[in-house]
Amino acid sequence: MTHGDYDEALGKTIKALATPELPRRFARLVEGLAAFDNLIIIAYHGEHRPAVLYREYTDPVVYLPMDSQYLGGAYLLDPFYREHLKGKVRGLRRLVDVAPDHFRRTHYYNNYYKQTTLLDEVAVFASISESITLTACFGRDRSSGKAFGKHEVQALHDSEMTLSALLEMHWRDYQPESLAKAAPAPLEERLREALKQDHDIALSPRQAEVALLILRGHSSLSISLHLEISLQTVKVFRRQLYAKCGISSQAELFALLMPLFSRLA
Incomplete structure (x- = not known):
């Protein structure tokens, strides 16, 4: 994506703020920096069960385990969820950089993650409040068959604060129903x-x-x-x-x- 193309895509994304068009415009903006196979935007609310706000994909198999397994409890072992629990997290994270050293030996990886065919993931984190974090998670799966390249990851890093700010502006009034419930025990x-x-x-x-x-x-x-x-x-x-x-x-x-x-x- 040239600087002019990026500027045009950013302008369209800004215009889409506070409209239903924002997630799609946001996706196209990121796509110009690093092509992806799938995208899911998730809202984490403290230690409550997270909510999916938006998703798109090339191969539907990538999200087949999402509703039953991930939201059913597997998220508790997700490295990105652990990042959220640190509080006030913003910017870009790559799964391979935040996952524990034996992540690929875990039940979570072998019995959930491998089902998705995901090969690589990067996530833009946005902090909505002390307890609410949004992640826009972009993945590469069997559709492309390859991980993100060094230059693609760097391009995302170069725009990470802009991308976080866009998510924060669009969802700044987001209030999940779970916040009305008592916080679960540790x-x-x-x-x-x-x-x-x-x-x-x-x-x-x-x-x-x-x-x-x-x-x-x-x-x-x-x-x-x-x-x-x-x-x-x-x-x-x-x-x-x-x-x-x-x-x-x-x-x-x-x-x-x-x-x-x-x-x-």
Whole structure:
């Protein structure tokens, strides 16, 4: 896209603010910087279940697991959701840059993410309020069969604050129904309660925290850095966790805990 073409596309996007045309104009603006196969705009509201505001795609298979699996609880393990929880996040994030080091070994990746055929994702984050984050997530899937190129990602980075501002302006009055509900308990607490109720397994808060970090794709080293504890201490927590759950592998941990996530959402 030439500078003139970008300027024209940006002008059309600005004119579309506060109209139903904005998502489509926004998509065409981004497309001029980096061609994508699919786009989904999601609103995250604190720790409540997120809402989909807009989507478009080349291959419909990419979003087939979205409503039942992702919104059903898998989002709790999504690296982009974890970015939202940091609060006031703006600008561009690439999934490969924010995902934990063992992300591709997780149940989330192998049993949800691979179904979508996604190969690469970049997301523009916009902060609507202290608790509401929008992400416009652009993906490459089997339709193109390749990841975003270095120059495409750089072009998006060069315009990331403009793209964030457009989303913030258009959805500045967005108020999800979930905000009227009481905030859910912290995820670690909900997991401990569900495990106790379903399996009579009583985890400590720290053991539940380690379990969730494993599910999200953190290695023992990554967990030690994240929790600021020694690697040896992490190994002790993992042994205690596995012993309490009556399991001996990470795969068994996934099999035990993942069915609970639809109730934790």
